[in-house]
Amino acid sequence: MRFINSAIAGVLPLVPKPIVGHFAQKYIAGETLEDVTRVIAGLNREGFMCTANILGEHITTIEEAEKYLNSYKEVLSSIREKNLDMNISIKMTQLGMGIDDGVCFEFMNEMIRLSENLNNFIRIDMEDSRYTTKTLEIHSKFLKNYSNVGTVIQAYMRRSETDVKDLVKLKANIRLCKGIYIEPIEIAFKEREEIRKNFSHLLEMLLKGGCYVGIATHDEQLVDKAYQLIDELGLSNEKYEFQMIYGVTEKLRDKILSDGHRLRIYVPFGQDWYAYSIRRLQENPAIVGHIIKNIFSFR
Ligand SMILES: Cc1cc2nc3c(=O)[nH]c(=O)nc-3n(C[C@H](O)[C@H](O)[C@H](O)COP(=O)(O)OP(=O)(O)OC[C@H]3O[C@@H](n4cnc5c(N)ncnc54)[C@H](O)[C@@H]3O)c2cc1C
Structure with a gap:
């Protein structure tokens, strides 16, 4: 599975943007200043x-x-x-x-x-x-x-x-x-x-x-x-x-x-979230397994 994950990580740039977006939510506060300040206010509270x-x-x-x-x-x-x-x-x-x-x-x-x-x-x-x-x-x-x-x-x-x-x-x-x-x-x-x-x-x-x-x-x-x-x-x-x-x-x-x-x-x-997300996902092949699942069940 590790090998498959790593191999898939290499072709991540070909994965449809909405799927990357789904996983990116975890790593990115959003596109706007309002998004990031809302997320940070929450983290500050924690x-x-x-x-x-x-x-x-x-x-x-x-x-x-x-x-x-x-x-x-x-x-x-x-x-x-x-x-x-x-x-x-x-x-x-x-x-x-x-x-x-x-x-x-x-x-x-x-x-x-x-x-x-x-x-x-x-x-x-x-x-x-x-x-x-x-x-x-x-x-x-x-x-x-x-x-x-x-x-x-x-x-x-x-x-x-x-x-x-x-x-x-x-x-x-x-x-x-x-x-x-x-x-x-x-x-x-x-x-x-x-x-x-x-x-x-x-x-x-x-x-x-x-x-x-x-x-x-x-x-x-x-x-x-x-x-x-x-x-x-x-x-x-x-x-x-x-x-x-x-x-x-x-x-x-x-x-x-x-x-x-x-x-x-x-x-x-920020708006340039796509390239950043691809890098984060490539760093963590374990997540790629979930992406594979999503690719095959995505509607
Ligand atoms: C706050 C911060 C600022 C940084 N700034 C810079 C910088 O200015 N320049 C630069 O070159 N690098 C920067 N980095 C990135 C850094 O150099 C490493 O590439 C990155 O943090 C992974 O190294 P690690 O020490 O976490 O060890 P790793 O061995 O890579 O990771 C340890 C464990 O953390 C988990 N993990 C790591 N990454 C992920 C992920 N994306 N998703 C899920 N789990 C993951 C995994 O369980 C992994 O086993 C920064 C990292 C942090 C945390």
Whole structure:
């Protein structure tokens, strides 16, 4: 079944959109700002913090980047109006990185400045390896003027240990995740256990180095390892947070919260939900089995 699921995952892009939509509901708050703020208000009531992301990564013009900037500004206004416990996660390619890096810097600067006025925070998501150096450089530039910005380190990248050493010096606010893009073996660990080992190692470096860490994983082994480290270092729960993606491993997420840790849910929304959903579904072949069933019973 595992093989069949993986094979089907490869042809998911051919699955009719309404079927993908049916499964996507679990992972996406909806298409509009109203949808996402309603979902986040509900998660806040359950005790979760959130971070919102507008779906859509591949843009080709600065006009499109400006549209995303304006949409993100609307998200900020909504956070204030509705008094939500949430911040914003942004992919810099969405604000023009790779098209005009100068404009992207200005757009990001505007978002960070506006969110600073609201005592809010901007997380710069980490994209594929073409952007790693640039993202880290821009992030450290922002740190000279702002404290309400942080970025992401991917445990599968071989360079991450060196990057973490630099980030510890800056006492940066870092989300640590495994990494989601397909990278060549020369620059990235490929084995599950190697990635886990590096995740634990980097987490230890960051926590011991006094960085605030967003521990972003659904992997129970890594959650246990994090618990152990937090305990050993005697950290109070405002020094770190766990992070998970909306709709994923909800039991584990509830357990972490009831164990007394803080947990932030990454909530994507927007009209570009289709490509995002395909990626999430490809990551979890077990769900593909349900899709197969649906394909054959779909009317
Ligand atoms: C809050 C957050 C932010 C992230 N930001 C980035 C980023 O900026 N850049 C980046 O490259 N990557 C990012 N990621 C993705 C991350 O790198 C991993 O690809 C992803 O989280 C899966 O790794 P894992 O640690 O959960 O371990 P895995 O071993 O992949 O998953 C552990 C278990 O979680 C469950 N699970 C995982 N994914 C799904 C799913 N889609 N549906 C259902 N169950 C699932 C499965 O039961 C699986 O066995 C982020 C992840 C999170 C949680």
